[in-house]
Amino acid sequence: MKKYLFCLLVGLSFALITSAQITKATLQASGLTCALCAKAVYSNLTSLPFVDNVDTDLNASAFVIIFKEGTDVDLDALSQKVQDAGFSIASLSVSAHVNPVKIEVDKHISIGQKVFHFLNASSQDVPMDINFRLVDQAFVSAKEFKKFMTMTRMQCIKTGRAESCCSSHGIKESTRIFHAII
Numbered sequence: 001m002k003k004y005l006f007c008l009l010v011g012l013s014f015a016l017i018t019s020a021q022i023t024k025a026t027l028q029a030s031g032l033t034c035a036l037c038a039k040a041v042y043s044n045l046t047s048l049p050f051v052d053n054v055d056t057d058l059n060a061s062a063f064v065i066i067f068k069e070g071t072d073v074d075l076d077a078l079s080q081k082v083q084d085a086g087f088s089i090a091s092l093s094v095s096a097h098v099n100p101v102k103i104e105v106d107k108h109i110s111i112g113q114k115v116f117h118f119l120n121a122s123s124q125d126v127p128m129d130i131n132f133r134l135v136d137q138a139f140v141s142a143k144e145f146k147k148f149m150t151m152t153r154m155q156c157i158k159t160g161r162a163e164s165c166c167s168s169h170g171i172k173e174s175t176r177i178f179h180a181i182i
């Protein structure tokens with residue numbers, strides 16, 4: 001009986017961990033000047049295996065990206081695909097379905113297989129869904145990145161990788177850390 005209960009608990013824990021997933025992103029590209037530029041970015045984004053659908057808003061130079069359910073979303077690949085088209089990301093907002101969690105300033109949260117470091121979050125409980133903006137170097141302008149760097153003393157913001165400062169959060173050094181604001 002104890003083995004059965006243990007297996008059930010392990011299975012439920014695994015189901016809860018894997019249910020946290022990034023579901024959607026709104027990407028604003030900088031430097032788009034025409035429909036052909038937008039088409040190049042659109043084509044690159046839709047070529048990613050974890051992307052289900054991309055809607056384009058030419059007036060805002062924005063792309064709403066829906067991700068395939070149950071897939072690992074590679075946020076760095078989104079940035080690379082925009083760069084491959086000859087542009088950069090001005091803003092990347094992310095929506096995720098998470099297990100209920102408490103977010104605080106400088107807290108590291110795992111969503112799916114990614115680790116996010118929240119820079120400005122007042123202490124709050126997030127029940128199931130969360131929207132936030134990525135503020136790493138690849139997802140904002142250089143000027144904005146300098147501003148966001150002042151929001152924490154943790155060194156991981158400089159490299160985008162876990163540093164010794166993150167080990168107190170139980171994160172292995174060199175793990176990719178995404179920095180976010182709410």
